[in-house]
Amino acid sequence: MFSKILVPLDGTAESNIALPPARALARATGAPITLLRVVPRPYTLAERTAFDETAQALNRVAAELASGGVEVEALVQGGDVVDEILQACREQAADLVVMRTHGRAGVSRAVLGSVTQRVVAECGVPVMLLRPGGRRITHLRKLLVPIDGSPGGAVALGTAVGLVKAAGATMHLLEVAVQISASVYAGEIYGGMGYIDPAWDADILERARAYVEAMVKRLRISGFAVDGEARQATNVADTIVGVAAEVESDLIVMSTQALTGPARALLGSVADAVVRRAHCPVLLVHRDAAAPAARPAAPEESGQVAPEVAATAG
Numbered sequence: 001m002f003s004k005i006l007v008p009l010d011g012t013a014e015s016n017i018a019l020p021p022a023r024a025l026a027r028a029t030g031a032p033i034t035l036l037r038v039v040p041r042p043y044t045l046a047e048r049t050a051f052d053e054t055a056q057a058l059n060r061v062a063a064e065l066a067s068g069g070v071e072v073e074a075l076v077q078g079g080d081v082v083d084e085i086l087q088a089c090r091e092q093a094a095d096l097v098v099m100r101t102h103g104r105a106g107v108s109r110a111v112l113g114s115v116t117q118r119v120v121a122e123c124g125v126p127v128m129l130l131r132p133g134g135r136r137i138t139h140l141r142k143l144l145v146p147i148d149g150s151p152g153g154a155v156a157l158g159t160a161v162g163l164v165k166a167a168g169a170t171m172h173l174l175e176v177a178v179q180i181s182a183s184v185y186a187g188e189i190y191g192g193m194g195y196i197d198p199a200w201d202a203d204i205l206e207r208a209r210a211y212v213e214a215m216v217k218r219l220r221i222s223g224f225a226v227d228g229e230a231r232q233a234t235n236v237a238d239t240i241v242g243v244a245a246e247v248e249s250d251l252i253v254m255s256t257q258a259l260t261g262p263a264r265a266l267l268g269s270v271a272d273a274v275v276r277r278a279h280c281p282v283l284l285v286h287r288d289a290a291a292p293a294a295r296p297a298a299p300e301e302s303g304q305v306a307p308e309v310a311a312t313a314g
Helices: 015-029 045-066 081-091 114-122 151-167 182-189 198-221 236-246 267-277
Strands: 005-009 033-039 072-078 096-100 127-130 142-146 170-178 226-233 251-255 282-285
Touching (some): 005 015, 005 081, 015 033, 015 045, 015 127, 015 151, 033 045, 033 081, 045 072, 081 114, 114 127, 142 236, 151 170, 151 251, 151 282, 170 198, 170 236, 198 226, 226 236, 236 267, 251 267, 267 282
Parallel strands (some): 005 033, 005 096, 033 072, 096 127, 142 170, 142 251, 170 226, 251 282
Antiparallel strands (some): 127 282
8 A cells, every 4th residue: 555645735725635635545554744845946045035934834734734643744845846746756755646636627728737737647656636626535434436347447446445445444336338329439430320229338338237246246255345336328527426426435546547438438538527526536546558458357257356356355
């Protein structure tokens, strides 16, 4: 599980929303926290004074956070924000970054903000993102884990299983069976003349249900408090966000780029949408850089432990 948590802050009250969930994770895993503040490099006496004042303010935040029974250190660096976050992640051997999102939805802006986008893409470790205006999380009681049988989904589930172990939480598995779109399959591929069999959607949903049920059964045998469901929808992100609200999830754990459904919609774009809309934190886990493999057989189909369970449940 996580052994070092890095929390970049920018000195605003909004960025401090990362502190309660970071503390909850530190309590659950025993991982120390490093608070990082990046400011322009000081060249003048006035800038040096401001730098020192920033360090003092961050130390006060660290002391307050440490009063909750976790190990905390404060680090102030001068330079480019993203470069310093990535360097601190390497030097501190952090295996989790917790930060708020900065971006806004819009054509001219990246959904997650340029800083967040680069950190997620380049740091190489899981990143927990918190949307401004989301609800305050102080404990991890229930995790929502979207699964799809892909390598990325397997890695996300493995991370979730570790967190459930550490925090004593429960877990809700969700597979979104993407409906076949007549406008795409008939209109674009077959020139409007394609045949769409309603039974195809029913078959896709039934396979998703069987897979989720098998994963739930295997995890329960391994001692985890878990339930799950499959839903059919055309919008994966909206469904994930809606289910997270319904089950009152404290955290969504998902891959950044897993493939979802027969239309193979990239979960990278889904992850953007989920982070932007979810009212709870979203933990994004990098999938293996290897080419996507075929959907792993569910435990009951293969007679073996599914890879996403075998890696963590034993």
